[in-house]
Amino acid sequence: MSELFSKKNIKLLTDPLNENNPITVQVLGVCSALAVTVKVEPAIVMGISVMVVTAFANLIISLLRNTIPDRIRIIVQLVVVAALVIIVDQILKAFAYDVSKQLSVFVGLIITNCIIMGRLEAFALGNKPWSSFLDGIGNGAGYGIILIIISILREIFGSGTLTLPGLGELRIIPTMFYEFGYKNNGLMILPPMALIVVGLIIWYQRAKNKGLMETK
Amino acid sequence: MKMKKDSNLYIFLYASILVIVVAAALSYTAETLKPIQQQNAKIEKIQNILKSVGIESTVSNAEELFNKYIPQENRIVINSKGEKAQGIEAFNIDQKAENYKTLEKRNLSLYIVKMDDGTTKTIIPLLGVGLWGPIWGYISLDTDNNTIYGAVFDHKGETPGLGAEISQTQFQKQFIGKTIFDGDKFVSITAYKGGKGAAIAAGNTKHGVDAISGGTITSKGLEKMIYDCLEGYQAYLKNK
DSSP, X not given: OTTTTOHHHHHHHHGXXXXXXXXXXXXXXXXXXXXXXXXXXXHHHHHHHHHHHHHHHHHHHHHHTTTSOGGGHHHHHHHHHHHHHHHHHHXXXXXXXXXXXXXXXXXXXXXXXXXXXXXXXHXXXXXXXXXXXXXXXXXXXXXXXXXXXXXXXXXXXXXXXXXXXXXXEEEOSOXXXXXXXXXXXXXXXXXXXXXXXXXXXXXHHHHHXXXXXXXX | OOOXXXXXXXXXXXXXXXXXXXXXXXXXXXXXXHXXXXXXXXXXXXXXXXXXXXXXOOTTTHHHHHHHHSOGGGEEEEOTTSOBOSSOOGGGOOHHHHHHSOGGGOOEEEEEEEOXXXXXXXXXXXXXXXXXXXXXXXXXXXXXXXXXXXXXXXXXXXXXXXXXXXXXXXXXXXXXXXXXEETTEEOOOEEESSSTTHHHXXXXXXXXXXXXXXXXXXXXXXXXXXXXXXXXXXXXXXXX
16 A cells, blocks of 8 residues: 555656646646636536546556557557547536536547647656556646636636536625626636636746746 | 567557457447437437427426426427328437428428417427538427517537527527518528627518627528428418
Protein backbone atom coordinates (compact mmCIF):
# COMPACT_ATOMS: atom_id res chain seq x y z
CA MET A 1 0.00 0.00 0.00
CA SER A 2 2.77 2.41 0.91
CA GLU A 3 4.37 1.38 -2.38
CA LEU A 4 1.22 2.30 -4.28
CA PHE A 5 0.91 5.72 -2.72
CA SER A 6 4.54 6.62 -2.29
CA LYS A 7 5.54 10.26 -2.23
CA LYS A 8 6.49 10.11 -5.88
CA ASN A 9 3.13 8.69 -6.87
CA ILE A 10 1.19 11.20 -4.82
CA LYS A 11 3.14 13.92 -6.55
CA LEU A 12 1.98 12.53 -9.90
CA LEU A 13 -1.55 12.99 -8.70
CA THR A 14 -1.28 16.44 -7.17
CA ASP A 15 1.24 18.15 -9.44
CA PRO A 16 -1.19 18.66 -12.33
CA LEU A 17 -3.69 20.24 -9.97
CA ASN A 18 -1.49 23.25 -9.48
CA GLU A 19 2.17 23.55 -10.43
CA ASN A 20 1.88 21.55 -13.61
CA ASN A 21 -1.74 22.19 -14.52
CA PRO A 22 -2.50 21.15 -18.08
CA ILE A 23 -4.60 24.25 -18.82
CA THR A 24 -3.02 27.09 -16.89
CA VAL A 25 0.62 26.01 -17.00
CA GLN A 26 0.98 23.77 -20.03
CA VAL A 27 -1.80 25.62 -21.87
CA LEU A 28 -3.28 22.47 -23.39
CA GLY A 29 -6.93 21.67 -23.94
CA VAL A 30 -8.02 25.30 -23.90
CA CYS A 31 -10.47 24.93 -26.79
CA SER A 32 -12.89 22.68 -24.94
CA ALA A 33 -12.36 24.66 -21.73
CA LEU A 34 -13.88 27.64 -23.51
CA ALA A 35 -16.69 25.72 -25.15
CA VAL A 36 -18.28 23.69 -22.38
CA THR A 37 -18.04 26.04 -19.41
CA VAL A 38 -21.23 28.09 -19.79
CA LYS A 39 -22.91 25.99 -17.12
CA VAL A 40 -21.41 24.03 -14.23
CA GLU A 41 -23.03 20.66 -14.87
CA PRO A 42 -21.64 20.07 -18.37
CA ALA A 43 -18.24 21.28 -17.13
CA ILE A 44 -18.24 18.68 -14.36
CA VAL A 45 -19.32 15.92 -16.71
CA MET A 46 -16.71 16.98 -19.28
CA GLY A 47 -14.02 17.03 -16.58
CA ILE A 48 -14.92 13.53 -15.43
CA SER A 49 -15.08 12.25 -19.02
CA VAL A 50 -11.62 13.61 -19.81
CA MET A 51 -10.30 12.19 -16.55
CA VAL A 52 -11.62 8.73 -17.37
CA VAL A 53 -10.14 8.87 -20.85
CA THR A 54 -6.69 10.15 -19.76
CA ALA A 55 -6.50 7.64 -16.92
CA PHE A 56 -7.45 4.57 -18.93
CA ALA A 57 -5.60 5.60 -22.07
CA ASN A 58 -2.47 6.07 -19.94
CA LEU A 59 -3.05 2.72 -18.25
CA ILE A 60 -3.62 0.78 -21.47
CA ILE A 61 -0.75 2.37 -23.36
CA SER A 62 1.55 1.81 -20.41
CA LEU A 63 0.57 -1.85 -20.25
CA LEU A 64 1.25 -2.21 -23.98
CA ARG A 65 4.30 0.02 -24.03
CA ASN A 66 6.82 -2.78 -24.49
CA THR A 67 4.89 -4.39 -27.31
CA ILE A 68 3.91 -1.36 -29.37
CA PRO A 69 5.94 -1.18 -32.60
CA ASP A 70 7.59 2.20 -32.72
CA ARG A 71 6.56 2.92 -36.30
CA ILE A 72 2.81 2.76 -35.59
CA ARG A 73 3.03 4.15 -32.06
CA ILE A 74 0.83 7.19 -32.68
CA ILE A 75 -1.77 5.14 -34.55
CA VAL A 76 -2.02 2.68 -31.68
CA GLN A 77 -2.44 5.56 -29.24
CA LEU A 78 -5.14 7.10 -31.40
CA VAL A 79 -7.06 3.85 -31.70
CA VAL A 80 -7.02 3.36 -27.94
CA VAL A 81 -8.05 6.95 -27.22
CA ALA A 82 -10.76 6.94 -29.90
CA ALA A 83 -12.22 3.71 -28.55
CA LEU A 84 -12.32 5.08 -25.01
CA VAL A 85 -13.93 8.31 -26.17
CA ILE A 86 -16.65 6.46 -28.06
CA ILE A 87 -17.35 4.31 -25.01
CA VAL A 88 -17.62 7.43 -22.82
CA ASP A 89 -19.88 9.06 -25.40
CA GLN A 90 -22.17 6.02 -25.54
CA ILE A 91 -22.36 5.84 -21.75
CA LEU A 92 -23.24 9.53 -21.52
CA LYS A 93 -25.93 9.11 -24.18
CA ALA A 94 -27.42 6.29 -22.13
CA PHE A 95 -27.16 7.70 -18.62
CA ALA A 96 -26.79 11.47 -18.93
CA TYR A 97 -28.76 12.21 -22.09
CA ASP A 98 -29.39 15.92 -21.43
CA VAL A 99 -25.80 16.69 -20.59
CA SER A 100 -24.59 14.66 -23.55
CA LYS A 101 -26.77 16.82 -25.79
CA GLN A 102 -25.28 19.99 -24.33
CA LEU A 103 -21.75 18.70 -24.74
CA SER A 104 -22.64 17.65 -28.30
CA VAL A 105 -19.50 17.35 -30.41
CA PHE A 106 -17.13 18.16 -27.59
CA VAL A 107 -17.24 14.63 -26.17
CA GLY A 108 -16.12 13.30 -29.53
CA LEU A 109 -13.47 16.00 -29.68
CA ILE A 110 -11.84 14.69 -26.49
CA ILE A 111 -9.84 12.61 -29.00
CA THR A 112 -8.13 15.76 -30.19
CA ASN A 113 -7.50 17.08 -26.69
CA CYS A 114 -3.78 17.67 -26.57
CA ILE A 115 -3.60 16.70 -22.89
CA ILE A 116 -4.33 13.08 -23.71
CA MET A 117 -1.85 12.52 -26.53
CA GLY A 118 0.64 14.66 -24.62
CA ARG A 119 0.47 12.48 -21.52
CA LEU A 120 0.63 9.29 -23.57
CA GLU A 121 3.75 10.38 -25.43
CA ALA A 122 5.46 12.08 -22.51
CA PHE A 123 4.55 9.74 -19.69
CA ALA A 124 2.74 6.48 -20.38
CA LEU A 125 5.22 5.22 -22.99
CA GLY A 126 8.04 5.30 -20.45
CA ASN A 127 6.43 4.53 -17.11
CA LYS A 128 4.81 1.67 -15.22
CA PRO A 129 1.02 1.18 -15.47
CA TRP A 130 0.14 2.28 -11.94
CA SER A 131 2.06 5.57 -12.06
CA SER A 132 0.69 6.19 -15.56
CA PHE A 133 -2.84 5.65 -14.29
CA LEU A 134 -2.27 8.14 -11.46
CA ASP A 135 -0.70 10.60 -13.86
CA GLY A 136 -3.82 10.31 -16.05
CA ILE A 137 -6.17 10.86 -13.13
CA GLY A 138 -4.09 13.82 -11.96
CA ASN A 139 -4.03 15.51 -15.36
CA GLY A 140 -7.71 14.85 -15.96
CA ALA A 141 -8.52 16.28 -12.55
CA GLY A 142 -6.29 19.30 -13.17
CA TYR A 143 -8.21 19.94 -16.38
CA GLY A 144 -11.55 19.37 -14.66
CA ILE A 145 -10.83 21.70 -11.76
CA ILE A 146 -10.04 24.61 -14.06
CA LEU A 147 -13.18 23.86 -16.07
CA ILE A 148 -15.29 23.91 -12.93
CA ILE A 149 -13.77 27.17 -11.67
CA ILE A 150 -14.36 28.86 -15.03
CA SER A 151 -17.90 27.52 -15.28
CA ILE A 152 -18.84 28.65 -11.76
CA LEU A 153 -17.71 32.20 -12.54
CA ARG A 154 -19.36 32.20 -15.96
CA GLU A 155 -22.66 30.79 -14.77
CA ILE A 156 -23.02 33.06 -11.74
CA PHE A 157 -22.29 36.24 -13.67
CA GLY A 158 -23.70 35.13 -17.01
CA SER A 159 -26.96 33.51 -15.95
CA GLY A 160 -27.22 34.19 -12.22
CA THR A 161 -27.60 30.48 -11.49
CA LEU A 162 -25.59 27.38 -10.66
CA THR A 163 -26.54 24.08 -12.31
CA LEU A 164 -25.30 21.20 -10.20
CA PRO A 165 -25.73 17.52 -11.00
CA GLY A 166 -28.63 16.07 -9.05
CA LEU A 167 -29.72 19.44 -7.68
CA GLY A 168 -30.78 21.13 -10.88
CA GLU A 169 -30.63 24.86 -11.43
CA LEU A 170 -30.09 26.91 -8.28
CA ARG A 171 -30.64 30.66 -8.36
CA ILE A 172 -27.63 32.47 -6.90
CA ILE A 173 -28.38 36.06 -7.77
CA PRO A 174 -31.81 36.73 -6.16
CA THR A 175 -34.61 37.74 -8.53
CA MET A 176 -35.04 40.86 -6.38
CA PHE A 177 -31.78 42.23 -7.77
CA TYR A 178 -33.17 42.16 -11.28
CA GLU A 179 -36.11 44.31 -10.23
CA PHE A 180 -33.61 46.94 -9.12
CA GLY A 181 -32.01 46.91 -12.53
CA TYR A 182 -29.32 44.25 -12.20
CA LYS A 183 -28.55 42.55 -15.49
CA ASN A 184 -26.73 39.34 -16.35
CA ASN A 185 -23.47 39.90 -18.14
CA GLY A 186 -24.13 38.53 -21.61
CA LEU A 187 -20.44 38.51 -22.48
CA MET A 188 -19.89 35.87 -19.79
CA ILE A 189 -21.87 33.37 -21.86
CA LEU A 190 -19.66 33.86 -24.90
CA PRO A 191 -16.31 32.06 -25.37
CA PRO A 192 -14.13 35.23 -25.38
CA MET A 193 -14.98 35.87 -21.75
CA ALA A 194 -13.97 32.30 -20.91
CA LEU A 195 -10.55 33.04 -22.37
CA ILE A 196 -10.31 36.15 -20.21
CA VAL A 197 -11.29 34.10 -17.15
CA VAL A 198 -8.57 31.55 -18.00
CA GLY A 199 -6.15 34.47 -18.22
CA LEU A 200 -7.24 35.75 -14.82
CA ILE A 201 -6.77 32.31 -13.29
CA ILE A 202 -3.27 32.08 -14.78
CA TRP A 203 -2.49 35.53 -13.42
CA TYR A 204 -3.75 34.63 -9.94
CA GLN A 205 -1.91 31.32 -9.93
CA ARG A 206 1.39 32.88 -10.92
CA ALA A 207 1.05 35.67 -8.40
CA LYS A 208 0.57 33.07 -5.66
CA ASN A 209 3.15 30.64 -6.94
CA LYS A 210 6.48 32.34 -7.56
CA GLY A 211 8.01 29.14 -8.90
CA LEU A 212 5.85 29.44 -12.01
CA MET A 213 7.08 32.88 -12.98
CA GLU A 214 9.39 32.93 -15.94
CA THR A 215 12.82 34.36 -15.22
CA LYS A 216 14.54 36.34 -17.86
CA MET B 1 8.99 -18.12 -32.52
CA LYS B 2 10.46 -14.77 -31.71
CA MET B 3 9.41 -11.92 -33.97
CA LYS B 4 11.26 -8.67 -34.35
CA LYS B 5 9.26 -5.72 -33.09
CA ASP B 6 9.97 -3.60 -36.13
CA SER B 7 9.29 -6.30 -38.73
CA ASN B 8 6.42 -5.75 -41.11
CA LEU B 9 4.73 -8.98 -40.12
CA TYR B 10 4.71 -8.00 -36.44
CA ILE B 11 3.29 -4.58 -37.23
CA PHE B 12 0.52 -6.04 -39.38
CA LEU B 13 -0.37 -8.65 -36.79
CA TYR B 14 -0.26 -6.10 -33.98
CA ALA B 15 -2.49 -3.64 -35.82
CA SER B 16 -4.98 -6.33 -36.85
CA ILE B 17 -5.33 -7.79 -33.36
CA LEU B 18 -5.65 -4.34 -31.81
CA VAL B 19 -8.37 -3.32 -34.23
CA ILE B 20 -10.32 -6.55 -33.73
CA VAL B 21 -10.18 -6.23 -29.95
CA VAL B 22 -11.25 -2.58 -30.08
CA ALA B 23 -14.05 -3.31 -32.55
CA ALA B 24 -15.38 -6.08 -30.32
CA ALA B 25 -15.31 -3.84 -27.24
CA LEU B 26 -17.09 -1.03 -29.07
CA SER B 27 -19.82 -3.18 -30.58
CA TYR B 28 -20.43 -4.78 -27.20
CA THR B 29 -20.82 -1.37 -25.53
CA ALA B 30 -23.03 0.00 -28.28
CA GLU B 31 -25.30 -3.05 -28.27
CA THR B 32 -25.67 -3.17 -24.49
CA LEU B 33 -26.50 0.51 -24.19
CA LYS B 34 -28.80 0.71 -27.20
CA PRO B 35 -32.13 0.02 -25.42
CA ILE B 36 -31.43 2.72 -22.83
CA GLN B 37 -30.42 5.22 -25.51
CA GLN B 38 -33.53 4.49 -27.55
CA GLN B 39 -35.68 4.99 -24.47
CA ASN B 40 -33.97 8.37 -23.92
CA ALA B 41 -34.68 9.39 -27.51
CA LYS B 42 -38.30 8.33 -27.14
CA ILE B 43 -38.76 10.37 -23.96
CA GLU B 44 -37.20 13.38 -25.64
CA LYS B 45 -39.62 13.05 -28.56
CA ILE B 46 -42.56 12.87 -26.16
CA GLN B 47 -41.31 15.90 -24.27
CA ASN B 48 -41.03 17.87 -27.50
CA ILE B 49 -44.53 16.89 -28.58
CA LEU B 50 -45.95 17.98 -25.24
CA LYS B 51 -43.91 21.17 -25.26
CA SER B 52 -45.47 22.25 -28.55
CA VAL B 53 -48.78 22.69 -26.72
CA GLY B 54 -47.11 24.22 -23.71
CA ILE B 55 -47.14 21.18 -21.44
CA GLU B 56 -43.85 20.99 -19.57
CA SER B 57 -42.78 17.49 -18.56
CA THR B 58 -39.85 15.84 -16.83
CA VAL B 59 -38.08 12.66 -17.84
CA SER B 60 -40.01 10.69 -15.23
CA ASN B 61 -43.54 11.90 -15.94
CA ALA B 62 -43.32 12.42 -19.72
CA GLU B 63 -44.84 9.08 -20.67
CA GLU B 64 -47.59 9.40 -18.10
CA LEU B 65 -48.56 12.89 -19.34
CA PHE B 66 -48.36 11.72 -22.93
CA ASN B 67 -50.85 8.93 -22.26
CA LYS B 68 -53.09 11.29 -20.32
CA TYR B 69 -53.28 14.14 -22.84
CA ILE B 70 -52.80 12.16 -26.02
CA PRO B 71 -54.30 8.69 -25.52
CA GLN B 72 -53.57 6.03 -28.13
CA GLU B 73 -56.76 6.70 -30.14
CA ASN B 74 -55.71 10.33 -30.62
CA ARG B 75 -52.43 9.44 -32.32
CA ILE B 76 -53.66 9.33 -35.86
CA VAL B 77 -52.23 8.50 -39.27
CA ILE B 78 -53.91 10.01 -42.33
CA ASN B 79 -53.23 10.25 -46.05
CA SER B 80 -53.16 13.42 -48.12
CA LYS B 81 -56.91 13.14 -48.78
CA GLY B 82 -57.52 13.34 -45.07
CA GLU B 83 -58.65 9.73 -44.66
CA LYS B 84 -57.55 7.84 -41.61
CA ALA B 85 -55.22 4.94 -42.14
CA GLN B 86 -55.55 1.88 -39.96
CA GLY B 87 -52.95 -0.30 -38.37
CA ILE B 88 -50.06 2.16 -38.42
CA GLU B 89 -48.58 3.45 -35.19
CA ALA B 90 -48.33 7.26 -35.50
CA PHE B 91 -45.52 7.53 -32.96
CA ASN B 92 -43.30 5.05 -34.78
CA ILE B 93 -43.61 6.52 -38.26
CA ASP B 94 -40.27 7.03 -39.96
CA GLN B 95 -40.64 10.67 -40.88
CA LYS B 96 -37.57 10.70 -43.07
CA ALA B 97 -38.81 7.83 -45.22
CA GLU B 98 -42.23 9.48 -45.55
CA ASN B 99 -40.69 12.77 -46.68
CA TYR B 100 -39.10 11.00 -49.63
CA LYS B 101 -42.46 9.68 -50.85
CA THR B 102 -44.79 11.66 -53.08
CA LEU B 103 -47.53 13.53 -51.29
CA GLU B 104 -50.23 11.03 -52.27
CA LYS B 105 -48.35 8.07 -50.86
CA ARG B 106 -47.28 9.61 -47.55
CA ASN B 107 -48.48 8.39 -44.19
CA LEU B 108 -49.04 11.58 -42.23
CA SER B 109 -49.06 11.37 -38.47
CA LEU B 110 -50.76 13.80 -36.14
CA TYR B 111 -51.63 14.01 -32.49
CA ILE B 112 -54.82 15.43 -31.06
CA VAL B 113 -54.51 16.86 -27.58
CA LYS B 114 -57.36 17.41 -25.16
CA MET B 115 -56.18 20.35 -23.09
CA ASP B 116 -57.15 20.94 -19.47
CA ASP B 117 -59.56 23.71 -20.50
CA GLY B 118 -61.45 21.28 -22.76
CA THR B 119 -60.22 22.63 -26.11
CA THR B 120 -58.46 20.40 -28.59
CA LYS B 121 -55.23 21.17 -30.40
CA THR B 122 -53.63 19.33 -33.29
CA ILE B 123 -49.90 18.61 -33.25
CA ILE B 124 -48.08 17.96 -36.52
CA PRO B 125 -44.51 16.65 -36.63
CA LEU B 126 -41.98 18.38 -38.92
CA LEU B 127 -38.69 17.28 -40.40
CA GLY B 128 -36.43 19.13 -42.79
CA VAL B 129 -32.89 20.22 -43.51
CA GLY B 130 -30.96 23.13 -42.04
CA LEU B 131 -27.48 24.21 -43.02
CA TRP B 132 -25.37 21.40 -41.54
CA GLY B 133 -27.88 18.66 -40.92
CA PRO B 134 -31.45 17.74 -40.14
CA ILE B 135 -33.81 20.05 -38.28
CA TRP B 136 -37.13 18.94 -36.85
CA GLY B 137 -39.93 20.10 -34.68
CA TYR B 138 -43.59 20.00 -33.77
CA ILE B 139 -46.18 22.62 -34.55
CA SER B 140 -49.53 22.73 -32.81
CA LEU B 141 -52.66 24.27 -34.31
CA ASP B 142 -55.51 25.76 -32.33
CA THR B 143 -59.10 24.48 -32.48
CA ASP B 144 -59.68 26.36 -35.77
CA ASN B 145 -56.95 24.24 -37.43
CA ASN B 146 -55.42 27.43 -38.76
CA THR B 147 -53.87 29.46 -35.96
CA ILE B 148 -50.56 28.26 -34.61
CA TYR B 149 -50.82 27.51 -30.91
CA GLY B 150 -47.20 26.63 -30.30
CA ALA B 151 -44.04 25.48 -32.02
CA VAL B 152 -40.93 23.61 -30.97
CA PHE B 153 -37.84 23.24 -33.17
CA ASP B 154 -34.62 21.40 -32.67
CA HIS B 155 -31.58 20.64 -34.75
CA LYS B 156 -28.71 18.23 -35.01
CA GLY B 157 -25.76 20.50 -35.61
CA GLU B 158 -26.62 24.06 -36.61
CA THR B 159 -24.10 26.77 -35.69
CA PRO B 160 -24.46 27.86 -32.05
CA GLY B 161 -25.59 31.49 -31.83
CA LEU B 162 -26.71 31.53 -35.46
CA GLY B 163 -28.81 28.72 -36.96
CA ALA B 164 -29.03 26.97 -33.60
CA GLU B 165 -31.20 29.84 -32.37
CA ILE B 166 -34.22 28.05 -33.84
CA SER B 167 -34.29 25.93 -30.70
CA GLN B 168 -34.62 29.04 -28.52
CA THR B 169 -37.99 29.96 -27.03
CA GLN B 170 -37.49 33.52 -28.18
CA PHE B 171 -37.57 32.44 -31.83
CA GLN B 172 -40.33 29.87 -31.36
CA LYS B 173 -42.63 32.34 -29.60
CA GLN B 174 -42.96 34.34 -32.82
CA PHE B 175 -45.00 31.57 -34.41
CA ILE B 176 -47.77 31.72 -31.85
CA GLY B 177 -50.89 33.34 -33.30
CA LYS B 178 -49.75 33.21 -36.93
CA THR B 179 -52.08 31.52 -39.38
CA ILE B 180 -51.19 29.02 -42.08
CA PHE B 181 -54.23 29.63 -44.32
CA ASP B 182 -55.06 32.89 -46.03
CA GLY B 183 -58.78 32.47 -46.50
CA ASP B 184 -58.92 29.11 -48.19
CA LYS B 185 -55.41 29.18 -49.58
CA PHE B 186 -52.55 27.34 -47.88
CA VAL B 187 -49.74 29.89 -47.44
CA SER B 188 -47.71 28.38 -44.59
CA ILE B 189 -45.26 30.63 -42.74
CA THR B 190 -42.59 32.79 -44.34
CA ALA B 191 -39.33 33.75 -42.63
CA TYR B 192 -38.20 37.28 -43.52
CA LYS B 193 -34.56 38.26 -43.67
CA GLY B 194 -33.52 41.52 -42.03
CA GLY B 195 -33.49 40.97 -38.31
CA LYS B 196 -36.09 41.97 -35.79
CA GLY B 197 -39.23 43.46 -37.26
CA ALA B 198 -38.51 42.18 -40.77
CA ALA B 199 -41.87 40.43 -41.03
CA ILE B 200 -43.71 43.59 -40.04
CA ALA B 201 -41.63 45.64 -42.47
CA ALA B 202 -42.60 43.21 -45.21
CA GLY B 203 -46.23 43.76 -44.32
CA ASN B 204 -46.87 40.11 -43.52
CA THR B 205 -47.87 40.04 -39.89
CA LYS B 206 -50.30 37.15 -40.28
CA HIS B 207 -48.09 34.55 -41.92
CA GLY B 208 -44.57 35.93 -41.44
CA VAL B 209 -41.85 35.65 -38.82
CA ASP B 210 -38.39 37.23 -38.50
CA ALA B 211 -35.61 34.99 -39.76
CA ILE B 212 -32.43 34.66 -37.72
CA SER B 213 -29.67 37.10 -38.60
CA GLY B 214 -26.70 35.06 -39.70
CA GLY B 215 -28.87 31.98 -39.90
CA THR B 216 -30.53 32.58 -43.23
CA ILE B 217 -30.06 29.09 -44.64
CA THR B 218 -31.37 27.48 -41.47
CA SER B 219 -34.32 29.89 -41.41
CA LYS B 220 -35.14 29.20 -45.04
CA GLY B 221 -34.77 25.47 -44.38
CA LEU B 222 -37.21 25.85 -41.52
CA GLU B 223 -39.65 27.74 -43.73
CA LYS B 224 -39.41 25.00 -46.37
CA MET B 225 -39.80 22.31 -43.72
CA ILE B 226 -43.02 23.83 -42.41
CA TYR B 227 -44.41 24.22 -45.92
CA ASP B 228 -43.46 20.73 -47.09
CA CYS B 229 -44.67 19.00 -43.96
CA LEU B 230 -47.98 20.84 -43.58
CA GLU B 231 -48.83 20.68 -47.29
CA GLY B 232 -50.14 17.14 -47.07
CA TYR B 233 -52.48 17.93 -44.20
CA GLN B 234 -54.50 20.57 -46.10
CA ALA B 235 -57.45 18.34 -46.87
CA TYR B 236 -57.67 17.10 -43.31
CA LEU B 237 -57.32 20.55 -41.74
CA LYS B 238 -59.90 22.18 -44.03
CA ASN B 239 -62.42 19.40 -43.51
CA LYS B 240 -62.79 19.95 -39.84
